[in-house]
Amino acid sequence: MNKVGSDFAALHIEPGYVARLKELGMETPTPVQAEAIPVILEGKDTVVQSQTGSGKTLAYALPLLQAADPAQKHVQAMVLAPTRELGMQIVRTFQSLTDGTGIRVQQLIGGASIQRQIEALKKKPHIVVGTPGRILELLKLRKLSLHGVRQLVVDEVDQVLELGGLKETETILRGLRRDKQVLFFSATIPPRIMEAVERWMQDPAFVRINPAERTSPTIEHYYVVSEERDKLDTLRRLVRTYNPKAAIVFIGDTEDIGETVAKLRFIGLSVEGLYGDAFKLDRVQAMQRFRDGKVQLLLATDVAARGLDLPNVTHVIHLDPATDADAYVHRTGRTGRMGRRGTAFSIVTPKEEFIMDKFSKALGIRIERRTLYYGKVLSPEEEEQLRRGRGKKPVKASASASAVRPPGAGLERPAAGGALAGTRAPQAGALAGPSTAARPGSAGPAAGRRSAAGGSPATRQQGSAAGSRVARKQSAAGSGPASRKQRKPLTPEERKNKGAPRWLKAKREQT
Ligand code: AMP
Numbered sequence: 326m327n328k329v330g331s332d333f334a335a336l337h338i339e340p341g342y343v344a345r346l347k348e349l350g351m352e353t354p355t356p357v358q359a360e361a362i363p364v365i366l367e368g369k370d371t372v373v374q375s376q377t378g379s380g381k382t383l384a385y386a387l388p389l390l391q392a393a394d395p396a397q398k399h400v401q402a403m404v405l406a407p408t409r410e411l412g413m414q415i416v417r418t419f420q421s422l423t424d425g426t427g428i429r430v431q432q433l434i435g436g437a438s439i440q441r442q443i444e445a446l447k448k449k450p451h452i453v454v455g456t457p458g459r460i461l462e463l464l465k466l467r468k469l470s471l472h473g474v475r476q477l478v479v480d481e482v483d484q485v486l487e488l489g490g491l492k493e494t495e496t497i498l499r500g501l502r503r504d505k506q507v508l509f510f511s512a513t514i515p516p517r518i519m520e521a522v523e524r525w526m527q528d529p530a531f532v533r534i535n536p537a538e539r540t541s542p543t544i545e546h547y548y549v550v551s552e553e554r555d556k557l558d559t560l561r562r563l564v565r566t567y568n569p570k571a572a573i574v575f576i577g578d579t580e581d582i583g584e585t586v587a588k589l590r591f592i593g594l595s596v597e598g599l600y601g602d603a604f605k606l607d608r609v610q611a612m613q614r615f616r617d618g619k620v621q622l623l624l625a626t627d628v629a630a631r632g633l634d635l636p637n638v639t640h641v642i643h644l645d646p647a648t649d650a651d652a653y654v655h656r657t658g659r660t661g662r663m664g665r666r667g668t669a670f671s672i673v674t675p676k677e678e679f680i681m682d683k684f685s686k687a688l689g690i691r692i693e694r695r696t697l698y699y700g701k702v703l704s705p706e707e708e709e710q711l712r713r714g715r716g717k718k719p720v721k722a723s724a725s726a727s728a729v730r731p732p733g734a735g736l737e738r739p740a741a742g743g744a745l746a747g748t749r750a751p752q753a754g755a756l757a758g759p760s761t762a763a764r765p766g767s768a769g770p771a772a773g774r775r776s777a778a779g780g781s782p783a784t785r786q787q788g789s790a791a792g793s794r795v796a797r798k799q800s801a802a803g804s805g806p807a808s809r810k811q812r813k814p815l816t817p818e819e820r821k822n823k824g825a826p827r828w829l830k831a832k833r834e835q836t
Contacts, residue, residue, distance in 0.1 A: 377658025
């Protein structure tokens with residue numbers, strides 16, 4: 326992360342906050358803070374576009390805190406966020422700065438007890454942070470009033486407006502006083518946001534930090550090709566190969582998440598699921614276990630993970646490819662935050678491979694193909710060298726693993742009996758075609774996946790005999806526990822709806 330040369334005091338941040346920021350290890354404003362804070366302090370309506378993890382929260386939190394008057398007994402600023410987790414994270418950022426200021430910040434997020442929030446509102450908070458639905462509910466109940474609200478921030482504005490929050494946000498905006506200041510923040514500002522900007526902002530200022538560089542330059546982007554049915558095993562192999570400190574795994578279908586968590590646990594991965602319709606307590610506990618490093622993976626949907634700041638996340642794995650380039654930016658932005666290094670890995674089927682090319686072009690980044698082989702991650706050149714080194718055609722799926730095991734290779738067994746996971750479609754066909762898979766007892770792709778997927782970690786390390794036992798048992802039992810549903814290729818409409826909450830799908834189908 327490039328930090329700019331000035332300090333917070335030079336941005337007219339009050340000494341008390343400057344001192345507190347220093348205690349928190351923040352002395353130099355990030356570019357988005359350096360650019361946005363002066364404009365916001367001027368009182369202008371502002372649209373801020375900046376990468377995720379670039380310090381956006383403080384870019385609005387500091388001006389809001391500074392404008393708040395603790396002597397007044399009403400809400401003066403409101404922050405809207407798309408999800409509970411992000412709402413809670415924003416509240417934590419505010420609260421890290423409010424000690425001794427007399428400013429009270431209250432969270433008003435859906436899924437939590439409304440009664441408790443009503444009680445908390447009696448303490449007259451100065452700033453509230455919440456999800457649009459819950460805030461509207463409290464307004465309708467007349468437990469919250471907009472009359473004193475002078476500043477409204479919509480964080481992750483594209484997601485708030487997209488997820489049906491448009492109507493609720495507009496109702497809130499309509500209720501605000503005329504001289505309000507409106508601030509929109511997001512890593513992506515798609516055209517539909519511009520309609521809202523025109524409707525709700527007066528003479529807006531635009532702060533764009535590296536708009537051409539929408540993902541952090543510290544992130545490396547890769548993809549690996551895998552048949553749909555092998556995706557979970559490919560994920561397992563990625564995790565074994567990289568052993569990430571903490572990784573978020575994105576899945577498209579909300580409905581699949583519980584089942585997928587169970588399958589991943591069965592194949593020995595340490596994982597929690599974070600999904601929209603779980604009870605709040607489950608979500609909080611899942612997040613806490615992940616934050617505390619008690620589990621290595623967090624399986625999440627786009628909506629659930631939007632904007633989360635989890636500094637330890639070293640890897641983002643797209644088990645299903647992102648629906649579009651914007652979604653790729655947001656998902657991938659969970660790693661490589663504040664200048665840290667990060668790795669993004671998409672697991673795509675041969676038919677989905679073109680999407681990587683689309684994202685590369687749309688975002689001006691390189692998403693390089695990789696192949697997993699014996700615990701190593703090979704570039705196409707290395708893969709080619711390996712093939713040439715063997716002086717033969719690609720390894721046949723029936724070749725024994727030990728026959729092709731290069732000296733000093735890692736412990737991973739190839740998923741398809743020697744086949745290279747991630748090989749391009751035609752080669753994958755040659756290496757692991759359906760005829761091989763169908764042969765009884767053969768080490769075809771399904772058998773390879775099942776053997777890897779079915780064994781406990783201990784079983785897997787016992788080598789191929791144990792592995793093939795599990796393979797036989799599971800091939801007799803039909804699809805292995807880690808298999809993913811075989812899906813038809815999606816229509817463009819279905820792709821758009823993938824991963825959207827059920828109500829949003831229904832709404833889109835009606836239109
Ligand atoms: P955000 O983009 O707001 O989610 O912030 C990403 C991370 O950057 C958070 O962990 C912040 O605590 C941290 N951060 C924000 N501003 C600064 C700064 N000026 N210096 C160091 N860290 C910062």
